[in-house]
Amino acid sequence: xxxxxxxxxxxxxxxxxxxxxxxxxxxxxxxxxxxxxxxxxxxxxxxxxxxxxxxxxxxxxxxxxxxxxxxxxxxxxxxxxxxxxxxxxxxxxxxxxxxxxxxxxxxxxxxxxxxxxxxxxxxxxxxxxxxxxxxxxxxxxxxxxxxx
Amino acid sequence: xxxxxxxxxxxxxxxxxxxxxxxxxxxxxxxxxxxxxxxxxxxxxxxxxxxxxxxxxxxxxxxxxxxxxxxxxxxxxxxxxxxxxxxxxxxxxxxxxxxxxxxxxxxxxxxxxxxxxxxxxxxxxxxxxxxxxxxxxxxxxxxxxxxxxxxxx
Numbered sequence: 001x002x003x004x005x006x007x008x009x010x011x012x013x014x015x016x017x018x019x020x021x022x023x024x025x026x027x028x029x030x031x032x033x034x035x036x037x038x039x040x041x042x043x044x045x046x047x048x049x050x051x052x053x054x055x056x057x058x059x060x061x062x063x064x065x066x067x068x069x070x071x072x073x074x075x076x077x078x079x080x081x082x083x084x085x086x087x088x089x090x091x092x093x094x095x096x097x098x099x100x101x102x103x104x105x106x107x108x109x110x111x112x113x114x115x116x117x118x119x120x121x122x123x124x125x126x127x128x129x130x131x132x133x134x135x136x137x138x139x140x141x142x143x144x145x146x147x148x
Numbered sequence: 149x150x151x152x153x154x155x156x157x158x159x160x161x162x163x164x165x166x167x168x169x170x171x172x173x174x175x176x177x178x179x180x181x182x183x184x185x186x187x188x189x190x191x192x193x194x195x196x197x198x199x200x201x202x203x204x205x206x207x208x209x210x211x212x213x214x215x216x217x218x219x220x221x222x223x224x225x226x227x228x229x230x231x232x233x234x235x236x237x238x239x240x241x242x243x244x245x246x247x248x249x250x251x252x253x254x255x256x257x258x259x260x261x262x263x264x265x266x267x268x269x270x271x272x273x274x275x276x277x278x279x280x281x282x283x284x285x286x287x288x289x290x291x292x293x294x295x296x297x298x299x300x301x
């Protein structure tokens with residue numbers, strides 16, 4: 001009888017779907033610029049985002065000519081898209097930041113410190129000649145990994 | 149009684165093994181287009197669980213001899229996607245497996261034409277797309293470079 005319940009126990013354990021905890025490790029964080037050199041992650045659901053900029057859902061540009069204002073609007077939009085996918089900005093593992101003027105890099109990284117509270121994603125920052133939304137000063141292309 | 153329990157165990161164990169291998173061999177693949185925008189030929193995001201990832205190089209209309217396909221935007225678009233298709237099929241993937249792509253253009257005024265031609269490529273839902281205008285690509289004749297990521301079920 002003992003053996004029967006033992007095998008039955010194994011059976012039940014097998015039928016329950018394995019829920020492995022997600023392992024996430026920030027490699028060589030650079031806190032002064034709010035990014036990590038790499039993010040190592042296992043498990044989870046991937047979310048590939050289209051470029052997110054400072055224009056709202058209707059395509060109306062926020063804060064024309066105001067870089068910090070556009071950064072705030074971009075993060076608001078990023079939060080909205082990620083929420084629709086069932087995640088949050090903390091799930092972002094990497095991002096490519098395109099800006100129309102690279103001298104804004106420091107403002108951007110300073111403001112990024114307020115966005116990420118549980119570790120910094122990896123990131124690349126570069127100057128583009130032009131972005132899709134007319135008048136946009138930045139656009140962020142991100143990849144997130146959601147916990148299961 | 150002992151005999152009974154062994155019979156149940158031998159029945160249960162294969163079922164258990166099947167369940168475990170079924171979970172890990174990709175039968176659990178899930179894909180979701182988040183906030184699709186067909187008028188823009190893209191989705192705000194693409195969510196995937198499981199599958200095999202394929203990271204493609206930036207593809208251009210450059211020919212093996214070193215020259216780029218001359219002609220209009222449409223000719224380069226078709227040439228680039230032909231090459232992407234060759235790469236994808238080498239890995240056992242198709243256009244429908246593309247989840248995101250970075251599109252580098254020397255002139256963003258090509259976007260409407262790009263979106264129109266994209267509708268012929270993606271039939272089961274649009275990937276996430278990021279457009280960026282750059283001053284130069286690898287060769288003077290090139291007007292676009294596309295860098296996709298695919299996830300194969």
